Amino acid sequence: MQAMTYRGPYRIAVREKDRPTIEHPNDAIVRVTRAAICGSDLHLYHGMMPDTRVGMTFGHEFIGVVDEVGDSVRHIAPGDRVMVPFNIFCGSCYFCARGLYANCHNVNPNATAVGGIYGYSHTCGGYDGGQAEFVRVPFADVGPSVIPEWMEDDDAVLLTDALATGYFGAQLGDIVEGDVVVVFGAGPVGLFAAKSAWLMGAGRVIVIDHLQYRLDKAASFAQAETYNFVEYDDIVVHLKRLTDHLGADVVIDAVGAEADGNFLQHVTAAKLKLQGGSPIALNWAIDSVRKGGTVSVVGAYGPMFSAVKFGDAMNKGLTLRMNQCPVKRQWPRLFEHVRNGYLKPSEIVTHRIPLEHIAEGYHIFSANLDDCIKPLIVPNAA
Structure with missing residues (x-):
């Protein structure tokens, strides 16, 4: 697959990487249809976050279509259109039981503070993110939710982090x-x-x-x-x-x-x-x-x-x-606000960039060019 790949501060490129595979019975593989560049991705891009390793794929804001699921996944199925919170969490530890999904104790070997985050350095678990054609989603029965039929893709992707x-x-x-x-x-x-x-x-x-x-x-x-x-x-x-x-x-x-x-x-x-x-x-x-x-x-x-x-x-x-936002905890109320017209998340989107041009997207966003507020990434497979 094609994926954004970190090469060092201010250096990223789209490279061919191995398509992710099911590693655990509760994994899912999601074909990404929308991703976004977040302001906190720029901290990685600028070399501000420790243990950001060459070869990593960024991207903690993404939605997509389920391509494959592990044997124990019951709540989503291939073909489902899903939104994935940026938090990776188990749903059953001491902190998850209290709604502190951002502080899950079972998804990050460095979890003295934050739990797991997609595409956000090895201090956050070392998981590859969604600025790619496909992404592995652990704990797929816990994190992703099926996107309501009435919600547009450009709105849904912003509920995975920025709006929440x-x-x-x-x-x-x-x-x-x-x-x-x-x-x-x-x-x-x-x-x-x-x-x-x-x-x-x-x-x-x-x-x-x-x-x-x-x-x-x-x-x-x-x-x-x-x-x-x-x-x-x-x-x-x-x-x-x-x-x-x-x-x-x-x-x-x-x-x-x-x-x-x-x-x-x-x-x-x-x-x-x-x-x-x-x-x-x-x-x-x-x-x-x-x-x-x-x-x-x-x-x-x-x-x-x-x-x-x-x-x-x-x-x-x-x-x-x-704290880091426990994204899924916000969704029920935010779904109401979006459906009732009080919030239209996609109104802040200024750029839609093909995955193959993501390096230019990072440059535009980082350098505050072209009045860029929120860039979305559209993978080739979308």
Whole structure:
């Protein structure tokens, strides 16, 4: 089969790889019909995640048609059109039993923190991802769900991570009616977090970014107030002015490891890999939320220290909530929102790229070219 293959930082190519096979009776092989490039894939592409090995196939957002199943699979069958959450989870361990699918204890030998994730380095289990013509799906009776007949492919693929994670980010904020919610980052997850905040009762939603085309999308798609932080000497001071000098009730960090920071942060994080990413967005969140407020973190950070202002968070009495999204837990409510027209995930899609041109897709997305917000990948086999 043809598959995106990692060759080193900023170097990917489409190569011929062996088609995956059934390795366990509960496996399925899925023919990919849609995949996506996620902002967190760029952390891999830029060399920010440890133990990302040459030859790996990325891609944790994908849907497809079941091609083959193992002997013990009962809930899906060949020919089914399925969506696959980015979490790989067993469904039966201590954490899965509590709905913490992102923290499954049985799918990753490095599972002191995160469980398994498709195409996301060996720190997340070493599973190949879905930016390929076919992908092996472990625990196929637990993870995948049949896509409802009424749901379009371009919407379904965004429920496998971006929409679910954005919704989860708003959910972690414990938003109550009338709350002022600030979202750092107007990428796909930030856009969905801002849109979801309204569904949870927010009275005001503010989005911060430095790319004007993304802010324009936040205004039109999420009906948010938008501010470009490069236009202000101190965006935190500006946010305080906007909120009666108290701060926001809830702040969502939808940026993660590659936030624009100062020179020292870029050198220690992006260049020398001495931090698990630039902590600037998280520190802005801590500084701009009101005392007693809530900071929700769904931006991806590496498994290394980041210089976070924890003392300030403690002294302000903040609630910090964070995790990788347990995707399948969000689906029942999100299915309702999509079917009822409250959410149309594919509205943020800007590019549809054939698999053979995926290297160009990564370049466009990484370099913020052509007003790219969300690129989808269409494999040749689709």
